Amino acid sequence: MPSSPPPISSVAVLGCGLIGQSWSALFLAHGLDVVAWDPDGGVLAALPERVEPLLGQLRALGATADRPGRLSVASSVAEAVRGTAWIQENAPEKAAIKHALYAEVEAAAAPDAVIASSTSSLTWTDLAAGVARRDRFITAHPFNPPHLMPLVELFAGDAETLGRAETFYRSVGRVTVTLKKDAVGHIxxxxxxxxxxxxxxxxxxxxxxxxxxxxxxxxxxxxxxxxxxxxxxxxxxxxxxxxxxxxxxxxxxxxxxxxxxxxxxxxxxxxxxxxxxxxxxxxxxxxxxxxxxxxxxxxxxxxxxxxxxxxxxx
Amino acid sequence: MPSSPPPISSVAVLGCGLIGQSWSALFLAHGLDVVAWDPDGGVLAALPERVEPLLGQLRALGATADRPGRLSVASSVAEAVRGTAWIQENAPEKAAIKHALYAEVEAAAAPDAVIASSTSSLTWTDLAAGVARRDRFITAHPFNPPHLMPLVELFAGDAETLGRAETFYRSVGRVTVTLKKDAVGHIxxxxxxxxxxxxxxxxxxxxxxxxxxxxxxxxxxxxxxxxxxxxxxxxxxxxxxxxxxxxxxxxxxxxxxxxxxxxxxxxxxxxxxxxxxxxxxxxxxxxxxxxxxxxxxxxxxxxxxxxxxxxxxx
CATH class of the missing domain: 1.10.1040.10 (N-(1-d-carboxylethyl)-l-norvaline Dehydrogenase; domain 2)
Known part of the structure; x- marks a missing residue:
C-alpha cells in the first residue's frame, strides 16, 4: 500500500477568470497558499483586488481558517506548479488549449501532483487524452460561484486520486459527488x-x-x-x-x-x-x-x- | 365598477388529507376561521390533532396572527360552505369526483363565493366543465407542503376572481404566480x-x-x-x-x-x-x-x- 501523500498546503490556480478567482478565495480562506497564473497579465494583476470581496463573503460566513493563506502570482506555468501537490486548471473550454497547458504542467510539476480540471462542458476522456500521467488527472467541476456553492463533481480513472480529491475538496468545505461513468455535463x-x-x-x-x-x-x-x-x-x-x-x-x-x-x-x-x-x-x-x-x-x-x-x- | 368584496374571515376546506390539513393550518395561523369537511368521518375527526403540529411549525416561523382562527368541522358540504366567501377544494384527483362536489357546493354557497381547486394534475378547463359559475372558479395549486412552501399557481377565466385570489393568498403569506394559459402541470x-x-x-x-x-x-x-x-x-x-x-x-x-x-x-x-x-x-x-x-x-x-x-x- 502506498504511503499517503502529505496534506496539501498550497494550490496552483491556472486560469484566473471568474472560476479561478473564486477557487483562489476559497483556498486562501481555508489557510492554503495560492500560486496563480494566467496568460493575461492584466487578469493576473487584478487578481488580489478581485479575490478580496470574495474573501470578505467567506469571512462573513465564518468559513475561514485562523490564518488565511498567502496569494502570489507566477510569471509562468512552470513557476506556478513547481513544488505544489494540487493544480486546479480553469483554462477556456477548448480541449486543445487545455492539452497544451497540461504538457507545460507535466514538464514542471512533481510526478505525483494532481491536475484537477474545473471543466463544465468537456469530459475526463476528452481531456485525459492530452495527459501523460492519466492516473493523476481528475475532473473536479465546481458549481458557480465556487466559493459559495458547496458542490464539486468528480470523475477520475484512478481510485487513489479520487480519494485524494475527496479529502482535499472536503477539507475546503465542499460536498463532493462522484460519477460512476464519465458524462457530458456531469450530473x-x-x-x-x-x-x-x-x-x-x-x-x-x-x-x-x-x-x-x-x-x-x-x-x-x-x-x-x-x-x-x-x-x-x-x-x-x-x-x-x-x-x-x-x-x-x-x-x-x-x-x-x-x-x-x-x-x-x-x-x-x-x-x-x-x-x-x-x-x-x-x-x-x-x-x-x-x-x-x-x-x-x-x-x-x-x-x-x-x-x-x-x-x-x- | 363592482364594489370589492369584504375581506375574507373564514374558509371552507373540502377534503382533509395532507393538502387540506396543511391549508387548514396555514389559514388558522393567519387568523382565519376554517370550516372543514371530508367524506371520511375518521379523517375529519383526526383533523385537529393533525393540524396542531403544523400550527406549531408556523408559530416557530413567526408566521402567525395575534389571534389564530377557529377550526370547526361540518357534517355536510352545504354546512361547510354556507356563509363562506372562499372554498378550498382538495378532493381526489378525479374530475368526476370534483364535479359532483362542485354541484353540492354551488347548491349551498353564496353566489359570489370563490371555489379554488388545489388540483395538481387536472386543468382549469377540465374542472370548470363541472361548474355553473365558471367566473368564480379558479385553480390554486399549492406546492407540498402548502403551509411551508410559498408558491401558489393560479389560473382563472375571470380577471376579478384572479385579483381576489392574488389578494387572498398573499394575505396568508403565499407567493402567487399566474399562468397566461391553462396547462397540465401548471409551471x-x-x-x-x-x-x-x-x-x-x-x-x-x-x-x-x-x-x-x-x-x-x-x-x-x-x-x-x-x-x-x-x-x-x-x-x-x-x-x-x-x-x-x-x-x-x-x-x-x-x-x-x-x-x-x-x-x-x-x-x-x-x-x-x-x-x-x-x-x-x-x-x-x-x-x-x-x-x-x-x-x-x-x-x-x-x-x-x-x-x-x-x-x-x-
Whole structure:
C-alpha cells in the first residue's frame, strides 16, 4: 500500500477568470497558499483586488481558517506548479488549449501532483487524452460561484486520486459527488439543462413569462430541492409506501407527463421572448447588482444550512 | 365598477388529507376561521390533532396572527360552505369526483363565493366543465407542503376572481404566480417532471446512483434555484452581456446538450434501481423521519428568506 501523500498546503490556480478567482478565495480562506497564473497579465494583476470581496463573503460566513493563506502570482506555468501537490486548471473550454497547458504542467510539476480540471462542458476522456500521467488527472467541476456553492463533481480513472480529491475538496468545505461513468455535463448541468429546456418551452408556448417561471421555481421546486433531492421528493410523495408506492401508482402518469414536455428550439423569436422577459424580471438591475443579490441570498441559505448542522464551509 | 368584496374571515376546506390539513393550518395561523369537511368521518375527526403540529411549525416561523382562527368541522358540504366567501377544494384527483362536489357546493354557497381547486394534475378547463359559475372558479395549486412552501399557481377565466385570489393568498403569506394559459402541470410540476426525467436517466444510464444525483441537486442547482430562477441563472451566466450574450455564444451548445438528454422509461429494472437507491439514501430513516428533516430544512430556509426581507409568511 502506498504511503499517503502529505496534506496539501498550497494550490496552483491556472486560469484566473471568474472560476479561478473564486477557487483562489476559497483556498486562501481555508489557510492554503495560492500560486496563480494566467496568460493575461492584466487578469493576473487584478487578481488580489478581485479575490478580496470574495474573501470578505467567506469571512462573513465564518468559513475561514485562523490564518488565511498567502496569494502570489507566477510569471509562468512552470513557476506556478513547481513544488505544489494540487493544480486546479480553469483554462477556456477548448480541449486543445487545455492539452497544451497540461504538457507545460507535466514538464514542471512533481510526478505525483494532481491536475484537477474545473471543466463544465468537456469530459475526463476528452481531456485525459492530452495527459501523460492519466492516473493523476481528475475532473473536479465546481458549481458557480465556487466559493459559495458547496458542490464539486468528480470523475477520475484512478481510485487513489479520487480519494485524494475527496479529502482535499472536503477539507475546503465542499460536498463532493462522484460519477460512476464519465458524462457530458456531469450530473448538475444535465439536470439544469433538462429543467431549462422545459422553462424555455413554457415561455415559447405562452403558458407563462420568464419572470413567472423563475418565481414558480424559486418559491416552489427550487426551494424544496435546496433541502431534498428530486428522487427523495418522489419518495416522500409516495406517502408511507415511499417511492415503490409512487412508482406503482403514479409512474404511468409521470411517463405521460414526460411525453407532454416540450422540445423547444432557440429560434430568434424564442430568444427575443427570453431577452425581453429577463429585461422585465431584472427591472433595471444590472448583472452586477443581480449577482450581488444572488450572493447575498446564497450566503443566507448557507448560514441556515450551517445552523442545521449540515457542515458547509470551514 | 363592482364594489370589492369584504375581506375574507373564514374558509371552507373540502377534503382533509395532507393538502387540506396543511391549508387548514396555514389559514388558522393567519387568523382565519376554517370550516372543514371530508367524506371520511375518521379523517375529519383526526383533523385537529393533525393540524396542531403544523400550527406549531408556523408559530416557530413567526408566521402567525395575534389571534389564530377557529377550526370547526361540518357534517355536510352545504354546512361547510354556507356563509363562506372562499372554498378550498382538495378532493381526489378525479374530475368526476370534483364535479359532483362542485354541484353540492354551488347548491349551498353564496353566489359570489370563490371555489379554488388545489388540483395538481387536472386543468382549469377540465374542472370548470363541472361548474355553473365558471367566473368564480379558479385553480390554486399549492406546492407540498402548502403551509411551508410559498408558491401558489393560479389560473382563472375571470380577471376579478384572479385579483381576489392574488389578494387572498398573499394575505396568508403565499407567493402567487399566474399562468397566461391553462396547462397540465401548471409551471412548477412541469419543471419538476422535466428535471426528474433526466434524474431518472442518469440513474438508468449508470452515470450516478440515486443518492449522488440528489446530493448534486441539493448542493448545486437546487440551492441556486432557491435564490434565483433558471432563466436568471443563464442571464448571469452570460456575464456583463447577460442572456443575449449567453444565447448568442452558448445557445447552440445548449441545444446540442438538450439533444443528449435522456428519455427513460420506468421499466421494472429502472424502478428497481430507484427503489434500491432510495433505500441506500434513506439509510434506515422512515418516511416520517425524512419528512420531519425536510420540514426542518424548509423552516431554516424560510427563516433565512425572512431575514433577507423577502417577506415570506405572516
Amino acid at each position: 448538475a448541468n444535465r439536470l439544469a439543462s433538462a429543467l431549462w429546456r422545459e422553462a424555455v418551452n413554457i415561455v415559447a408556448e405562452g403558458i407563462a413569462d420568464v419572470a413567472e417561471v423563475d418565481a414558480a421555481l424559486v418559491h416552489g421546486p427550487g426551494l424544496r430541492w435546496s433541502v431534498i433531492g428530486a428522487h427523495m421528493a418522489y419518495h416522500l410523495g409516495g406517502g408511507p409506501g415511499g417511492i415503490a408506492h409512487y412508482l406503482d401508482h403514479l409512474g404511468p402518469s409521470q411517463e405521460r407527463r414526460w411525453a407532454t414536455l416540450g422540445t423547444p428550439s432557440l429560434t430568434p423569436e424564442v430568444c427575443r421572448l427570453l431577452v425581453d422577459g429577463i429585461a422585465r424580471e431584472a427591472a433595471g438591475r444590472s448583472v452586477a447588482t443581480l449577482e450581488a443579490e444572488r450572493d447575498r441570498g446564497l450566503m443566507l441559505a448557507l448560514a441556515a444550512r450551517r445552523k442545521a448542522g449540515e457542515g458547509e464551509g470551514a | 412548477a410540476n412541469r419543471l419538476a417532471s422535466a428535471l426528474w426525467r433526466e434524474a431518472v436517466n442518469i440513474v438508468a444510464e449508470g452515470i450516478a446512483d440515486v443518492a449522488e444525483v440528489d446530493a448534486a441537486l441539493v448542493h448545486g442547482p437546487g440551492l441556486r434555484w432557491s435564490v434565483i430562477g433558471a432563466h436568471m441563472a443563464y442571464h448571469l451566466g452570460g456575464g456583463p452581456g447577460g442572456i443575449a450574450h449567453y444565447l448568442d455564444h452558448l445557445g447552440p451548445s445548449q441545444e446540442r446538450r438538450w439533444a443528449t438528454l435522456g428519455t427513460p422509461s420506468l421499466t421494472p429494472e429502472v424502478c428497481r434501481l430507484l427503489v434500491d437507491g432510495i433505500a441506500r439514501e434513506a439509510a434506515g430513516r422512515s418516511v416520517a423521519t425524512l419528512e420531519a428533516e425536510r420540514d426542518r430544512g424548509l423552516m431554516l430556509a424560510l427563516a433565512a428568506r425572512r431575514k433577507a426581507g423577502e417577506g415570506e409568511g405572516a
